[in-house]
Amino acid sequence: MNKKFYQMTLKERLDHLNLSADSRAILEQTALDAVVANNLIENQISEFEIPLGLAQNFVINDKKILIPMATEEPSVIAAASNGARMAQSFVAEISQRLMRGQIVFYDVKNLSVLTEKIATHHDAIFKKAQEAYPSIVKRGGGLRHIDSRFFDSGFLSIDFQIDVKDAMGANIVNAILEGVSALFYEWFPDEKILFSILSNYATESLVTVTCEIPVERLSKTGDGLAVAKKIERASQFAKLDAYRAATHNKGIMNGIEAVVIATGNDSRAVNAAVHAYAARSGTYQGLGDWSVSADKLFGTLTLPLAVASVGGGTKVLEKAKVALEIMQITDAQSLAKTIAAVGLAQNLAALRALVSEGIQKGHMSLQARSLALSVGASGDEVSALTQLLRQEKKMNQALAASLLKKLREKKK
Ligand SMILES: CC(C)(COP(=O)([O-])OP(=O)([O-])OC[C@H]1O[C@@H](n2cnc3c(N)ncnc32)[C@H](O)[C@@H]1OP(=O)([O-])[O-])[C@@H](O)C(=O)NCCC(=O)NCCSC(=O)C[C@@](C)(O)CC(=O)[O-]
Numbered sequence: 001m002n003k004k005f006y007q008m009t010l011k012e013r014l015d016h017l018n019l020s021a022d023s024r025a026i027l028e029q030t031a032l033d034a035v036v037a038n039n040l041i042e043n044q045i046s047e048f049e050i051p052l053g054l055a056q057n058f059v060i061n062d063k064k065i066l067i068p069m070a071t072e073e074p075s076v077i078a079a080a081s082n083g084a085r086m087a088q089s090f091v092a093e094i095s096q097r098l099m100r101g102q103i104v105f106y107d108v109k110n111l112s113v114l115t116e117k118i119a120t121h122h123d124a125i126f127k128k129a130q131e132a133y134p135s136i137v138k139r140g141g142g143l144r145h146i147d148s149r150f151f152d153s154g155f156l157s158i159d160f161q162i163d164v165k166d167a168m169g170a171n172i173v174n175a176i177l178e179g180v181s182a183l184f185y186e187w188f189p190d191e192k193i194l195f196s197i198l199s200n201y202a203t204e205s206l207v208t209v210t211c212e213i214p215v216e217r218l219s220k221t222g223d224g225l226a227v228a229k230k231i232e233r234a235s236q237f238a239k240l241d242a243y244r245a246a247t248h249n250k251g252i253m254n255g256i257e258a259v260v261i262a263t264g265n266d267s268r269a270v271n272a273a274v275h276a277y278a279a280r281s282g283t284y285q286g287l288g289d290w291s292v293s294a295d296k297l298f299g300t301l302t303l304p305l306a307v308a309s310v311g312g313g314t315k316v317l318e319k320a321k322v323a324l325e326i327m328q329i330t331d332a333q334s335l336a337k338t339i340a341a342v343g344l345a346q347n348l349a350a351l352r353a354l355v356s357e358g359i360q361k362g363h364m365s366l367q368a369r370s371l372a373l374s375v376g377a378s379g380d381e382v383s384a385l386t387q388l389l390r391q392e393k394k395m396n397q398a399l400a401a402s403l404l405k406k407l408r409e410k411k412k
């Protein structure tokens with residue numbers, strides 16, 4: 001009988017693909033422990049590398065910190081470092097860190113019986129939650145609050161707020177919810193549960209980061225106040241127009257996602273939370289606020305960051321462990337504060353560039369290196385072609401390819 005793809009060994013999977021020898025050799029270049037790679041995901045055939053860099057100049061809550069960022073995009077790490085250089089220091093705060101889970105009933109028959117029983121039997125629910133995941137209680141976490149929200153069309157969401165300590169908490173929350181669901185099935189045999197699942201909209205895990213910047217730091221040509229005022233206007237416009245808001249937030253996520261990935265955290269979860277938060281008013285808006293007062297630019301960014309220093313990929317991927325070691329971070333809250341500061345720095349650098357010289361100058365000058373690589377430059381050719389591209393007013397692949405051709409002809 002033919003094996004299914006997931007039943008094959010790595011070698012069998014590669015044989016099955018029938019690739020050219022060169023392509024196969026590319027897939028065979030790996031660094032992760034083979035057992036880790038094969039067990040972390042399904043149908044594994046190789047690894048996917050992206051560069052890891054270090055953002056410089058960050059001081060968060062009076063502590064200097066080097067920040068690992070994994071990204072394929074040129075200029076992101078330079079921009080984060082540039083934002084941190086201009087801001088010089090950030091203050092970051094978290095008032096609570098809870099994860100929310102939902103048990104959702106549908107076609108509810110008797111709303112008042114359901115909600116009253118739940119409201120008056122919290123002790124039994126808390127006990128069940130504790131039994132479902134005793135180790136998180138031993139760590140000082142566990143269920144904290146229970147609420148309910150009724151929706152038209154007969155849906156009822158029972159919301160559980162759970163302290164998951166330093167984990168992201170998806171598995172912890174889901175295990176607790178499934179334990180409590182069993183109790184609800186006993187209590188409400190005539191009602192129907194649709195599902196029990198963590199919510200990624202982590203509104204009880206908000207981080208706020210602020211910075212204040214003397215305007216002269218924003219410009220090398222003495223027009224810092226004008227630049228600051230334009231940054232303020234740009235942040236106002238990002239609240240008004242979803243087309244701009246998406247790009248504004250993409251700029252913030254350039255930094256956030258890079259640290260999330262470098263630390264083995266779940267980038268899909270963070271993205272979902274941040275974009276849901278950006279739409280919390282009912283309209284999708286740009287995150288963060290910039291305002292000018294006297295000769296200072298004030299920045300603030302609040303966003304949900306349910307990131308972890310344990311669990312998921314954080315302790316399985318060796319480089320994720322080293323990333324936390326470089327930052328000297330051992331707890332989830334410090335990581336969330338750091339990531340929020342990167343988001344604010346990234347936003348500052350992007351907005352400053354946009355409202356002054358434009359994004360292309362800085363971004364494309366760094367993008368030139370990846371353009372050179374994309375047309376096949378190798379070895380010394382990369383820096384030679386990058387230099388040539390930077391002398392051009394506009395650069396694109398066709399130009400890069402023709403410059404590389406000339407470079408090679410000259411060498412002959
Ligand atoms: C690109 C820069 C930093 C150049 O900036 P610059 O002012 O031309 O360069 P500089 O030589 O004055 O350097 C300023 C600082 O940037 C850093 N820096 C400078 N160069 C490097 C480098 N090679 N490698 C590492 N770090 C670098 C470094 O920290 C340096 O300070 P120093 O340490 O020298 O005192 C600036 O133009 C910038 O911040 N631009 C923003 C770029 C950006 O946001 N890129 C993301 C991609 S674009 C995007 O995806 C989103 C966007 C922009 O559309 C979002 C939005 O619209 O809001």
Ligand SMILES: NC(=O)C1=CN([C@@H]2O[C@H](COP(=O)(O)OP(=O)(O)OC[C@H]3O[C@@H](n4cnc5c(N)ncnc54)[C@H](OP(=O)(O)O)[C@@H]3O)[C@@H](O)[C@H]2O)C=CC1
Pocket residue numbers: 135136139164165166167168169170171172173198199200266269308310311312313
């Ligand atoms: N919607 C979503 O976002 C979903 C995400 N996921 C995935 O779930 C994973 C995250 O789940 P999560 O529950 O966080 O991770 P884990 O299932 O890995 O659980 C974390 C474990 O870490 C241990 N731990 C050690 N130290 C601590 C500490 N200080 N604080 C808390 N826990 C500690 C705990 O084990 P113990 O106490 O038992 O020793 C805990 O069970 C990610 O891979 C994510 O991608 C899964 C489903 C849905």
